[in-house]
Amino acid sequence: xxxxxxxxxxxxxxxxxxxxxxxxxxxxxxxxxxxxxxxxxxxxxxxxxxxxxxxxxxxxxxxxxxxxxxxxxxxxxxxxxxxxxxxxxxxxxxxxxxxxxxxxxxxxxxxxxxxxxxxxxxxxxxxxxxxxxxxxxxxxxxxxxxxxxxxxxxxxxxxxxxxxxxxxxxxxxxxxxxxxxxxxxxxxxxxxxxxxxxxxxxxxxxxxxxxxxxxxxxxxxxxxxxxxxxxxxxxxxxxxxxxxxxxxxxxxxxxxxxxxxxxxxxxxxxxxxxxxxxxxxxxxxxxxxxxxxxxxxxxxxxxxxxxxxxxxxxxxxxxxxxxxxxxxxxxxxxxxxxxxxxxxxxxxxxxxxxxxxxxxxxxxxxxxxxxxxxxxxxxxxxxxxxxxxxxxxxxxxxxxxxxxxxxxxxxxxxxxxxxxxxxxxxxxxxxxxxxxxxxxxxxxxxxxxxxxx
Amino acid sequence: xxxxxxxxxxxxxxxxxxxxxxxxxxxxxxxxxxxxxxxxxxxxxxxxxxxxxxxxxxxxxxxxxxxxxxxxxxxxxxxxxxxxxxxxxxxxxxxxxxxxxxxxxxxxxxxxxxxxxxxxxxxxxxxxxxxxxxxxxxxxxxxxxxxxxxxxxxxxxxxxxxxxxxxxxxxxxxxxxxxxxxxxxxxxxxxxxxxxxxxxxxxxxxxxxxxxxxxxxxxxxxxxxxxxxxxxxxxxxxxxxxxxxxxxxxxxxxxxxxxxxxxxxxxxxxxxxxxxxxxxxxxxxxxxxxxxxxxxxxxxxxxxxxxxxxxxxxxxxxxxxxxxxxxxxxxxxxxxxxxxxxxxxxxxxxxxxxxxxxxxxxxxxxxxxxxxxxxxxxxxxxxxxxxxxxxxxxxxxxxxxxxxxxxxxxxxxxxxxxxxxxxxxxxxxxxxxxxxxxxxxxxxxxxxxxxxx
Numbered sequence: 001x002x003x004x005x006x007x008x009x010x011x012x013x014x015x016x017x018x019x020x021x022x023x024x025x026x027x028x029x030x031x032x033x034x035x036x037x038x039x040x041x042x043x044x045x046x047x048x049x050x051x052x053x054x055x056x057x058x059x060x061x062x063x064x065x066x067x068x069x070x071x072x073x074x075x076x077x078x079x080x081x082x083x084x085x086x087x088x089x090x091x092x093x094x095x096x097x098x099x100x101x102x103x104x105x106x107x108x109x110x111x112x113x114x115x116x117x118x119x120x121x122x123x124x125x126x127x128x129x130x131x132x133x134x135x136x137x138x139x140x141x142x143x144x145x146x147x148x149x150x151x152x153x154x155x156x157x158x159x160x161x162x163x164x165x166x167x168x169x170x171x172x173x174x175x176x177x178x179x180x181x182x183x184x185x186x187x188x189x190x191x192x193x194x195x196x197x198x199x200x201x202x203x204x205x206x207x208x209x210x211x212x213x214x215x216x217x218x219x220x221x222x223x224x225x226x227x228x229x230x231x232x233x234x235x236x237x238x239x240x241x242x243x244x245x246x247x248x249x250x251x252x253x254x255x256x257x258x259x260x261x262x263x264x265x266x267x268x269x270x271x272x273x274x275x276x277x278x279x280x281x282x283x284x285x286x287x288x289x290x291x292x293x294x295x296x297x298x299x300x301x302x303x304x305x306x307x308x309x310x311x312x313x314x315x316x317x318x319x320x321x322x323x324x325x326x327x328x329x330x331x332x333x334x335x336x337x338x339x340x341x342x343x344x345x346x347x348x349x350x351x352x353x354x355x356x357x358x359x360x361x362x363x364x365x366x367x368x369x370x371x372x373x374x375x376x377x378x379x380x381x382x383x384x385x386x387x388x389x390x391x392x393x394x395x396x397x398x399x400x401x402x403x404x405x406x407x408x409x410x411x412x413x414x415x416x417x418x419x420x421x422x423x424x425x426x427x428x429x430x431x432x433x434x435x436x437x438x439x440x441x442x443x444x445x446x447x448x449x450x451x452x453x
Numbered sequence: 454x455x456x457x458x459x460x461x462x463x464x465x466x467x468x469x470x471x472x473x474x475x476x477x478x479x480x481x482x483x484x485x486x487x488x489x490x491x492x493x494x495x496x497x498x499x500x501x502x503x504x505x506x507x508x509x510x511x512x513x514x515x516x517x518x519x520x521x522x523x524x525x526x527x528x529x530x531x532x533x534x535x536x537x538x539x540x541x542x543x544x545x546x547x548x549x550x551x552x553x554x555x556x557x558x559x560x561x562x563x564x565x566x567x568x569x570x571x572x573x574x575x576x577x578x579x580x581x582x583x584x585x586x587x588x589x590x591x592x593x594x595x596x597x598x599x600x601x602x603x604x605x606x607x608x609x610x611x612x613x614x615x616x617x618x619x620x621x622x623x624x625x626x627x628x629x630x631x632x633x634x635x636x637x638x639x640x641x642x643x644x645x646x647x648x649x650x651x652x653x654x655x656x657x658x659x660x661x662x663x664x665x666x667x668x669x670x671x672x673x674x675x676x677x678x679x680x681x682x683x684x685x686x687x688x689x690x691x692x693x694x695x696x697x698x699x700x701x702x703x704x705x706x707x708x709x710x711x712x713x714x715x716x717x718x719x720x721x722x723x724x725x726x727x728x729x730x731x732x733x734x735x736x737x738x739x740x741x742x743x744x745x746x747x748x749x750x751x752x753x754x755x756x757x758x759x760x761x762x763x764x765x766x767x768x769x770x771x772x773x774x775x776x777x778x779x780x781x782x783x784x785x786x787x788x789x790x791x792x793x794x795x796x797x798x799x800x801x802x803x804x805x806x807x808x809x810x811x812x813x814x815x816x817x818x819x820x821x822x823x824x825x826x827x828x829x830x831x832x833x834x835x836x837x838x839x840x841x842x843x844x845x846x847x848x849x850x851x852x853x854x855x856x857x858x859x860x861x862x863x864x865x866x867x868x869x870x871x872x873x874x875x876x877x878x879x880x881x882x883x884x885x886x887x888x889x890x891x892x893x894x895x896x897x898x899x900x901x902x903x904x905x906x
């Protein structure tokens with residue numbers, strides 16, 4: 001610590017408020033504070049921190065914007081939180097190549113603001129104004145993934161500092177490569193357990209010439225899911241297709257002053273040429289009708305679309321307001337889309353039986369949905385009930401050939417499900433890689449692979 | 454060997470012709486034959502082979518269709534070639550989820566034939582009727598990649614046998630997941646150096662309702678590249694956009710009896726609704742004109758399009774016919790698209806200066822191009838000249854922030870470029886992973902990471 005204090009001066013803090021702010025708040029666990037928070041300003045400074053921590057076996061916890069859900073930034077073994085928010089430069093935008101090079105502390109909204117005049121944008125939108133380094137580390141995705149993919153698909157290369165302080169550049173700026181192991185994809189989604197991402201090359205997309213969007217109500221979740229499957233099979237290149245259950249619609253109506261029908265609802269958006277989006281919207285409307293939904297009301301007006309998507313993005317806060325004082329425990333699973341209606345319906349049935357307040361929203365084009373139970377943390381019985389409810393939901397998703405997390409990651413909370421999901425041999429292969437890259441277990445210890453009780 | 458002979462009987466061959474057929478023929482090296490070829494019929498049989506080879510330190514060389522270029526299936530240290538062609542079952546097609554589960558010996562044309570009535574297809578098209586396992590192992594791509602991505606993007610999960618005989622399943626069938634390291638992407642492109650792929654879940658795409666395609670001539674390679682950049686920036690969702698240089702056009706004209714203008718040529722294809730593809734083609738025609746190319750002649754007629762793409766796929770054979778008796782040394786590089794014209798033009802200038810016969814074709818939407826020098830293997834001077842020419846081309850691509858291989862892989866031939874491309878620390882990280890997964894160096898030894906002189 002003395003070494004780091006000497007090097008970083010007032011860019012290292014041990015104040016409790018600062019350490020608390022650099023821990024996770026949205027899990028069952030009490031926040032686990034790091035011993036110190038350090039604010040590096042370059043890859044070389046991060047490498048220096050890693051060399052010091054490696055020499056003294058001090059845990060390192062990379063920190064972006066702190067908007068992750070599954071306990072990624074907690075420090076169960078103490079150590080140093082490496083806050084990358086000062087590494088927030090947009091280093092280059094290559095508009096002909098449709099890519100850019102950024103530092104990890106740049107947030108997605110800042111990047112898109114910067115890109116505005118280039119005709120390009122970065123499509124990954126997890127809701128929160130997360131840092132791009134954190135989004136890569138957790139393999140974030142969000143509402144645009146059905147069309148544009150996830151961070152897996154939109155990170156071209158990263159620079160990362162390994163636990164021993166060595167600096168690696170995973171790939172060059174070519175759009176594709178067959179020159180060796182895909183280290184980019186190994187680090188994307190590694191949740192800071194293999195190294196610290198200090199620079200990213202991101203793929204950009206052209207801002208669509210025309211965008212239309214709208215919403216339509218369905219009698220049941222199943223009807224909505226069937227309409228989504230038909231839409232995708234018909235090759236309609238839908239850009240966003242989001243499901244809100246009745247309770248979520250109620251919540252956003254109240255919170256955002258909207259008058260949406262309080263039934264299962266799809267929010268959709270189409271990107272293309274003016275003629276193209278009109279054709280897509282018309283075809284989608286026909287499909288909706290065939291599945292008993294609708295009418296599909298859509299609009300080209302920016303204000304109307306913005307209002308709708310702002311309401312979707314505010315769903316987290318809107319749902320929170322359903323039960324003031326309760327702690328939200330946001331969690332997600334993902335299943336093959338053919339099983340989505342089954343998985344959501346069974347989950348909703350349990351929510352009703354258990355009398356939980358747990359709204360559901362879903363990135364339904366990917367088979368991914370979120371449940372956000374609102375829990376009275378002073379009621380031990382309720383805590384146990386909700387824990388068991390989440391465990392059953394996860395096991396249900398895995399038994400449907402799905403995954404314990406579509407986009408939030410493993411962190412601390414989902415570790416116990418990996419053995420069921422992956423099996424012994426696969427989990428052991430992940431651990432072989434972890435041990436090889438981080439033999440002293442100092443990179444974000446206690447996360448992802450450590451506990452599988 | 455006795456153990457394997459007992460287990461496999463006449464499904465193990467040591468005949469020289471069989472061993473020769475299971476070696477590489479298209480590199481500078483003489484073919485390096487395995488000691489035996491074995492034909493397993495299940496994942497369990499592959500695991501049994503691996504356990505035997507692991508116990509006796511025998512190299513294993515996975516073999517799909519043998520259509521790779523950079524020496525992947527040679528056996529520089531002898532050992533057993535594991536021919537997966539009998540594992541050719543299509544295990545399931547999930548049309549609602551738009552995915553399928555196949556064994557590795559299924560070829561891409563067989564799969565697409567099987568899918569025909571489902572309205573779905575598997576878009577990755579490297580030209581050869583390669584096996585899907587081999588395509589995954591080499592991270593293959595091809596003409597559709599600009600729209601549909603590469604094997605990286607279209608493999609959902611694999612089952613693989615590790616060097617120690619353990620069987621891993623890298624992921625479930627959910628479309629996305631944040632549950633641990635991306636082992637799928639680690640194995641895709643690992644060229645058989647980490648394990649043997651014995652099953653794949655592949656993402657499928659809807660067969661487009663309408664397809665139109667055509668060709669247009671350009672005065673220069675640069676004009677063609679600029680038109681491609683403008684097309685992509687305008688968000689025209691082009692499905693295929695291929696460059697042929699003058700010599701390649703000459704070759705396909707002769708070989709396939711076409712009458713294309715013998716200048717740099719783009720072959721393109723658009724997928725969408727009837728109105729959508731007409732709009733795309735019209736807009737593309739305007740861009741072509743703005744860059745001095747064209748006129749852009751396009752057609753909806755299947756026969757005309759098929760003729761054109763068959764000619765493109767036969768380019769390899771057409772070019773071969775330019776110099777009968779010579780050995781083709783097909784190789785590829787990939788650069789950011791903004792540098793593609795520079796890279797191709799400098800390469801063509803050298804070809805002219807050195808009096809080589811080396812046609813160029815390119816997946817120009819990805820910045821990827823192929824050169825196929827035709828070499829008189831009885832002329833040592835020419836061999837040296839071509840080797841040095843390829844080395845300079847690769848170094849040029851890397852210095853333009855590109856890669857030594859866009860889609861062929863490293864194999865034996867490209868090993869010497871990895872240090873320049875990746876740097877010491879990154880190459881060492883790849884080796885750390887290789888040593889951890891294959892501590893006895895029995896998985897396809899002598900490939901990818903071994904030699905970097």
